[in-house]
Amino acid sequence: MKIRYLVLILITFSFASVFIGVSNVSPLDLFHLTEDQAQILLVSRLPRLVSILIAGMSMSICGLIMQQLSRNKFVSPTTAGTLDSARLGILVSMMMFTAASPFQKMLVSFAFALIGTFIFMKILDKIKFKDAIFIPLVGLMFGNIISSISTFFAYRNDLIQNMSSWMQGDFSMIMSGNYELLYVSIPILALAFFYANKFTIAGMGEDFSKNLGLNYRQVVNLGLIIVALVTASVVLTVGVIPFLGLIIPNIVTIYRGDHLKKSIIHTALLGAVFVLFCDIIGRLIIYPYEVPISLTVGVIGSGIFIYLLLRRKKYGL
Amino acid sequence: MVDIKNVFKMYNQKKVVDDVSISIEKGTITSFIGPNGAGKSTLISMISRLIAKDDGEITIDGQDIMKTKNNELAKKISILKQSNSINLKLTIRELVAFGRFPYSQGKLRNEDWVKVDEAIRYMELGEIQDKYLDELSGGQRQRAHIAMVLAQDTEYILLDEPLNNLDMRHSVQIMKTLRKLVDELGKTILLVIHDINFASCYSDHIVALKDGKIIKQGRTCDVIDQCVLKDIYDMDIEIQNIDDRKICVYF
Numbered sequence: 001m002k003i004r005y006l007v008l009i010l011i012t013f014s015f016a017s018v019f020i021g022v023s024n025v026s027p028l029d030l031f032h033l034t035e036d037q038a039q040i041l042l043v044s045r046l047p048r049l050v051s052i053l054i055a056g057m058s059m060s061i062c063g064l065i066m067q068q069l070s071r072n073k074f075v076s077p078t079t080a081g082t083l084d085s086a087r088l089g090i091l092v093s094m095m096m097f098t099a100a101s102p103f104q105k106m107l108v109s110f111a112f113a114l115i116g117t118f119i120f121m122k123i124l125d126k127i128k129f130k131d132a133i134f135i136p137l138v139g140l141m142f143g144n145i146i147s148s149i150s151t152f153f154a155y156r157n158d159l160i161q162n163m164s165s166w167m168q169g170d171f172s173m174i175m176s177g178n179y180e181l182l183y184v185s186i187p188i189l190a191l192a193f194f195y196a197n198k199f200t201i202a203g204m205g206e207d208f209s210k211n212l213g214l215n216y217r218q219v220v221n222l223g224l225i226i227v228a229l230v231t232a233s234v235v236l237t238v239g240v241i242p243f244l245g246l247i248i249p250n251i252v253t254i255y256r257g258d259h260l261k262k263s264i265i266h267t268a269l270l271g272a273v274f275v276l277f278c279d280i281i282g283r284l285i286i287y288p289y290e291v292p293i294s295l296t297v298g299v300i301g302s303g304i305f306i307y308l309l310l311r312r313k314k315y316g317l
Numbered sequence: 318m319v320d321i322k323n324v325f326k327m328y329n330q331k332k333v334v335d336d337v338s339i340s341i342e343k344g345t346i347t348s349f350i351g352p353n354g355a356g357k358s359t360l361i362s363m364i365s366r367l368i369a370k371d372d373g374e375i376t377i378d379g380q381d382i383m384k385t386k387n388n389e390l391a392k393k394i395s396i397l398k399q400s401n402s403i404n405l406k407l408t409i410r411e412l413v414a415f416g417r418f419p420y421s422q423g424k425l426r427n428e429d430w431v432k433v434d435e436a437i438r439y440m441e442l443g444e445i446q447d448k449y450l451d452e453l454s455g456g457q458r459q460r461a462h463i464a465m466v467l468a469q470d471t472e473y474i475l476l477d478e479p480l481n482n483l484d485m486r487h488s489v490q491i492m493k494t495l496r497k498l499v500d501e502l503g504k505t506i507l508l509v510i511h512d513i514n515f516a517s518c519y520s521d522h523i524v525a526l527k528d529g530k531i532i533k534q535g536r537t538c539d540v541i542d543q544c545v546l547k548d549i550y551d552m553d554i555e556i557q558n559i560d561d562r563k564i565c566v567y568f
Contacts, residue, residue, distance in 0.1 A: 071404070196423075197418070197422075197423030198423070200405070200407075200415075201415060201418060203405055204403050204405060204415075205403070206367075207362075207367050207396070207398050208403070210365075210366065210367055210387070211365065211367070211391065211395055211396050211397075211469075212391050212415065212416075212418040212419055212469070213386075213387040213388035213389075213390060213391025213392075213418070213419045214387070214418065215387060253406055257405075257406040257407060257408065257411070257449060258405040258406040258407055259405075259407055259408075259411050261423075
C-alpha cells in the first residue's frame with residue numbers, strides 16, 4: 001500500500017467524520033455556518049477528530065515499539081499490563097490526590113504504567129519458554145492481576161462506575177477543554193520517530209546492539225517511557241482502545257517489514273485510519289445513538305487478530 | 318594486537334574462564350577449539366565486551382576495552398554470535414546497512430552506502446539483496462550477517478561458531494571468505510569452531526581450551542598433534558597428512 005493512498009483515505013475519512021452526527025452540519029454549510037454549527041464544529045466535532053487521530057496513531061506506535069523491544073509480535077500495551085497499570089494509576093490518583101489536575105493524574109498514571117511495563121519486561125527476561133503465544137498470555141494474566149487490584153480498591157471506595165469509564169474507550173464525551181492532554185503524545189511520538197533506527201537495532205537483541213555500540217538498556221528504557229507516557233495520556237482522555245497496538249503494527253509488518261524507519265509512518269497512518277473507520281461505523285450503526293469505540297474496535301480488531309494468528313500458522317512464522 | 322592478561326570469569330562459583338592469557342597478532346586467523354563448556358564462547362564474548370570479565374585485563378591495540386567508548390570500540394571490533402536469533406523481517410540490504418551504525422548513527426552518507434555495496438558484493442549477495450532474511454537459506458543468512466560485519470569495517474572480527482547449521486559447501490565457502498578477508502584486506506579474525514579439521518585447514522593459530530584453562534596455544538601445526546588433542550578431547554585422534562594439510566581422523 002502506497003503512503004499517498006493512506007493519506008488520501010485518512011483525509012476522506014476525516015472529512016466524513018466531521019460531518020457525521022446528530023446535529024446537522026453539511027459540507028455545503030461550511031462557508032456560511034450558523035453560530036450553532038460553528039460551535040458544534042469547534043467544541044465537539046473537531047476535537048473528536050483530533051483525538052481520534054492522535055489516539056489511533058499513538059497507540060499503534062506504542063504497540064510497534066513494544067513488539068520491537070520485547071521481540072515478540074503479540075506484545076502490546078493490551079497484552080503487557082501497560083493499560084491495566086495505567087488505569088490503576090488513575091484510580092490511585094483519584095483516591096489519594098482528589099484535587100489533582102488532569103496533568104497530575106496523568107503523571108501518576110504514567111508512573112504506574114511504566115512500573116507495570118518494567119515488571120512485565122523483567123518477567124519476560126525470566127521466562128525460558130519463549131513461545132510467541134505464551135508470552136502475551138503471561139502478559140494478559142499479569143494485566144488481569146493488576147486489574148483485579150484496581151477493582152478491589154475501586155469497589156471499597158465506591159469508584160467502580162468511575163473506573164468503568166476508563167475501561168471502555170469512548171470518543172463521544174470528547175469536547176474542547178477535556179481532551180487537550182492528548183497533545184502530550186505528539187512530541188513524544190516525534191521522539192519515537194527520531195529513535196526508529198535505534199529501536200530496530202534493539203529489536204535484534206542485546207548482543208547485537210552492543211556489537212554496534214548502541215547503549216541497549218538506555219534505548220529500551222526510553223522506549224518503555226514513551227509507551228507508558230503515551231498510554232497514560234490516551235487512557236485518561238479516551239479510555240482503553242483494545243487490540244489497536246496489536247493488529248496495526250502486525251498488518252504493516254506484512255507489507256513493510258520490521259525496519260521501523262520504513263514502517264513507523266505507515267503504522268501511524270493506518271492506526272488513525274482504522275480508528276476513524278471504527279468510530280464512523282460506531283456512530284452510524286444505531287444512528288442517532290452511538291456505540292463506544294472500544295466495542296467496534298474490539299469486534300473488528302479481534303476478527304483481524306484471529307486472521308493474523310491463522311496466517312502466522314500458515315506461514316510458520 | 319589483542320592482549321588478554323590473566324582473565325577470569327566465574328558463573329555460580331564455577332570458574333568458566335580460569336587465568337587465561339593470550340596475545341593475538343594482527344592479520345591472522347585464530348581458532349578457539351575445545352570441548353563443550355571449555356569457556357571458548359565466554360572468552361570471545363569477554364573480548365568483545367558482551368559480558369564483563371571478573372578479573373584481568375583485555376586490551377586492543379593498547380587500549381583497555383572497558384575504558385573505551387562503546388561507539389569507538391564498535392568501529393574497532395565486531396562480533397557475530399549465532400545468527401539465527403534475529404527474527405525481524407529485514408532485507409539483506411537493510412541488515413548490512415546497520416553495520417554502518419557506529420559511523421553514521423543511522424543517517425547513512427554516501428561513503429557509508431559505498432561500504433554497504435562493497436560488503437554485499439564481497440559476500441556475493443547482490444542478486445538477493447532485497448530479499449527478506451526469513452526467505453533465505455541458512456547459508457545465505459550467515460553470509461548476510463558476515464556482510465553486515467564487513468560493512469562495520471572493523472579491524473578485528475570475532476565469530477562464534479560461524480559454521481553452525483551449515484552444510485559442507487557453505488562451511489567451506491564461509492571459511493574461504495574469511496581467509497580472503499585476512500589475506501586481502503588484512504583483517505584479524507578470531508573464531509570459535511567445533512570442527513577441528515576446519516580449524517586445522519584455515520587458521521594460522523589455534524588456542525585450545527578445556528575447563529576454562531588454556532591447554533595449548535600456538536601455530537596450527539603445533540597444536541594439531543596427537544598428544545595435544547588427546548589432552549583436549551580425551552580421545553585418540555589420528556592425524557594424517559593429506560596435501561600438506563593435517564587432517565584429524567576421529568571417527
